[in-house]
Amino acid sequence: MSKTSVIAIALLAVAxxxxxxxxxxTLMTILCFIVFACSFNLLLGYTGLLCFxxxxxxxxxxxxxxxxxxxxxxxxxMGILAGGLFSAAxxxxxxxxxxRKSGIxxxxxxxxxxQFVYFILLRSPFTGGExxxxxxxxxxxxxxxxxxxxxxxxxxxxxxxxxxVFFFYRIVHSPFGEILKAIRDNDARxxxxxxxxxxxxxxxxxxxxxxxxxxxxxxxSVFQFATLTDVSxxxxxxxxxxxxxxxxxxxxxxxxxxxxxxxxxxxxxSFGEWALISQGIILLLVILFLRRGIVGEFNAxxxxxxxx
Amino acid sequence: xxxxxxxxxxxxxxxxxxxxxxxxxxxxKRFGGFMAVNNVDLSIRRGSIHALIGPNGAGKTTCFNLLxxxxxxxxxxxxxxxxxITQMRAADVARMGLVRSxxxxxxxxxxxxxxxxxxxxxxxxxxxxxxxxxxxRVEPLNERAMHLxxxxxxANMAKVEAADLSYGKKRALEIATTLAMEPKVMxxxxxxxxxxxxxxxxxxxxxRETAKGRTVVIVEHNLxxxxxxxxxxxxxxxxxxxxxxxxxxxxxxxxxxxxxMGGVDED
Ligand SMILES: Nc1ncnc2c1ncn2[C@@H]1O[C@H](COP(=O)(O)OP(=O)(O)OP(=O)(O)O)[C@@H](O)[C@H]1O
Ligand SMILES: [Mg+2]
Numbered sequence: 033m034s035k036t037s038v039i040a041i042a043l044l045a046v047a048x049x050x051x052x053x054x055x056x057x058t059l060m061t062i063l064c065f066i067v068f069a070c071s072f073n074l075l076l077g078y079t080g081l082l083c084f085x086x087x088x089x090x091x092x093x094x095x096x097x098x099x100x101x102x103x104x105x106x107x108x109x110m111g112i113l114a115g116g117l118f119s120a121a122x123x124x125x126x127x128x129x130x131x132r133k134s135g136i137x138x139x140x141x142x143x144x145x146x147q148f149v150y151f152i153l154l155r156s157p158f159t160g161g162e163x164x165x166x167x168x169x170x171x172x173x174x175x176x177x178x179x180x181x182x183x184x185x186x187x188x189x190x191x192x193x194x195x196x197v198f199f200f201y202r203i204v205h206s207p208f209g210e211i212l213k214a215i216r217d218n219d220a221r222x223x224x225x226x227x228x229x230x231x232x233x234x235x236x237x238x239x240x241x242x243x244x245x246x247x248x249x250x251x252x253s254v255f256q257f258a259t260l261t262d263v264s265x266x267x268x269x270x271x272x273x274x275x276x277x278x279x280x281x282x283x284x285x286x287x288x289x290x291x292x293x294x295x296x297x298x299x300x301x302s303f304g305e306w307a308l309i310s311q312g313i314i315l316l317l318v319i320l321f322l323r324r325g326i327v328g329e330f331n332a333x334x335x336x337x338x339x340x
Numbered sequence: 341x342x343x344x345x346x347x348x349x350x351x352x353x354x355x356x357x358x359x360x361x362x363x364x365x366x367x368x369k370r371f372g373g374f375m376a377v378n379n380v381d382l383s384i385r386r387g388s389i390h391a392l393i394g395p396n397g398a399g400k401t402t403c404f405n406l407l408x409x410x411x412x413x414x415x416x417x418x419x420x421x422x423x424x425i426t427q428m429r430a431a432d433v434a435r436m437g438l439v440r441s442x443x444x445x446x447x448x449x450x451x452x453x454x455x456x457x458x459x460x461x462x463x464x465x466x467x468x469x470x471x472x473x474x475x476x477r478v479e480p481l482n483e484r485a486m487h488l489x490x491x492x493x494x495a496n497m498a499k500v501e502a503a504d505l506s507y508g509k510k511r512a513l514e515i516a517t518t519l520a521m522e523p524k525v526m527x528x529x530x531x532x533x534x535x536x537x538x539x540x541x542x543x544x545x546x547x548r549e550t551a552k553g554r555t556v557v558i559v560e561h562n563l564x565x566x567x568x569x570x571x572x573x574x575x576x577x578x579x580x581x582x583x584x585x586x587x588x589x590x591x592x593x594x595x596x597x598x599x600x601m602g603g604v605d606e607d
Pocket of ligand 1: 376395396398399401403443
């Protein structure tokens with residue numbers, strides 16, 4: 033068995049017993065952000081695109097899924113699927129505008145569109161404005177499993193997370209993923225070898241947006257509300273910090289980063305601004321001392337040790 | 341001394357596009373107010389090794405960028421293998437068999453040597469958007485990739501990341517990647533630049549060997565390599581064609597000597 037599968041199984045085992053020890057809502061928040069960070073990692077870590085408004089995919093899917101669950105009584109799994117598809121479509125739209133640009137231009141375009149999406153959601157009649165969308169129901173999953181208790185719902189969220197992470201893994205370890213990495217490393221060279229980088233980037237953006245949508249919709253069903261916070265700029269930056277802290281372009285890095293930051297946020301919640309300040313400090317420390325992130329540095333250390 | 345415009349009187353056959361695989365007419369590129377390439381006519385014979393030489397800043401790389409459609413010309417036309425490619429995209433031109441390497445080493449640094457070559461093989465065997473397939477799908481390409489790595493002397497480095505290869509090995513990897521496209525015309529921009537003596541010899545040999553059955557256009561400052569390797573030489577200066585001919589012809593041309601005065605000699 034490969035090292036990756038051993039770690040994956042160990043993590044899964046921990047996740048299965050975790051709600052016996054930790055508040056399930058905290059755990060579910062972590063799972064949502066793991067999916068969100070994977071989605072971001074697919075773009076920055078594997079395609080080399082810095083999306084500076086990733087919250088638009090997360091938050092708008094939260095609203096869309098929440099609205100569908102509330103208005104039409106969609107079951108959570110269908111709502112989450114709908115949220116993912118909605119954000120994938122939004123990703124296609126953003127991609128058509130932005131994907132020919134790279135670097136800072138791409139980042140600024142995505143930032144601008146995200147601001148625009150925020151504004152639309154603020155003004156739309158169905159979002160509840162400043163109050164957000166409240167009291168989203170949790171219908172029985174598949175019409176069978178009662179998930180009104182958070183403890184039960186945790187296992188559903190875990191299952192969806194496992195699927196989503198596997199989906200991410202499949203993408204980056206596919207022939208398509210190999211081209212994405214080549215584009216990340218040198219897109220001019222990819223073009224000179226007869227491929228059109230912007231098409232691959234567009235596809236990556238659609239897939240990434242879809243995953244972010246799954247994450248956001250899942251969060252809406254966990255907390256049973258969707259608010260403007262979910263589409264706001266701090267969420268866009270938080271996912272960047274999580275991914276960098278854990279390790280860009282690694283499988284487990286974003287998981288570690290998401291777990292760490294969410295846990296820290298919960299821990300520091302009672303200290304008000306301290307959560308934000310600590311995030312700033314963490315980002316600074318990562319940039320100065322952990323360029324590869326926690327998992328990235330660990331992998332590099334293992335590699336050095338094997339070499340000697 | 342003949343210039344390109346009238347074709348060479350030394351060669352019996354007519355210089356139609358029939359025996360020229362790549363033809364540029366009136367090619368120009370303006371950067372702001374500066375003409376980096378100015379009204380260049382070029383005709384590359386099928387099967388030849390053709391050098392583009394000239395002092396620094398003469399416009400050689402810009403010419404390459406234009407010929408491969410990495411840049412769009414301000415004016416002029418380019419024919420490749422009987423097709424007008426002036427309006428085409430670099431990726432499509434590459435697919436047709438006009439493939440370049442870069443002056444600044446262009447590998448995929450965080451991928452292994454094998455993966456580097458496999459990217460090009462994926463492209464030439466019909467690249468894929470299938471994100472749901474496992475990498476096992478491209479493993480059949482490994483054999484061909486290994487064969488190409490062997491050809492450039494990198495067989496034992498297949499699993500090394502490109503970033504960890506020495507400079508000379510990176511250039512060799514680039515050639516293997518370029519070859520994976522099975523180009524009809526291969527354009528190499530200073531393939532030996534910055535290499536130590538021990539690397540230059542095998543690379544030159546490799547270029548000679550890979551040129552069999554295809555056409556090579558090469559930018560090269562090392563004139564002794566040009567002398568031994570190339571059938572035909574075009575000299576550029578200030579973005580314009582100074583002269584064209586065989587090494588003997590070009591190297592005895594007064595204008596070429598003065599263009600190179602104080603510049604590169606036989607080094
Ligand atoms: N993108 C660009 N924008 C503006 N000027 C450019 C650009 N690319 C090249 N130039 C200018 O065009 C001229 C020709 O450059 P080019 O790189 O083609 O020269 P070269 O013959 O390849 O030189 P070298 O031997 O140094 O590689 C130079 O003066 C260069 O500064
Ligand atoms: Mg040059």
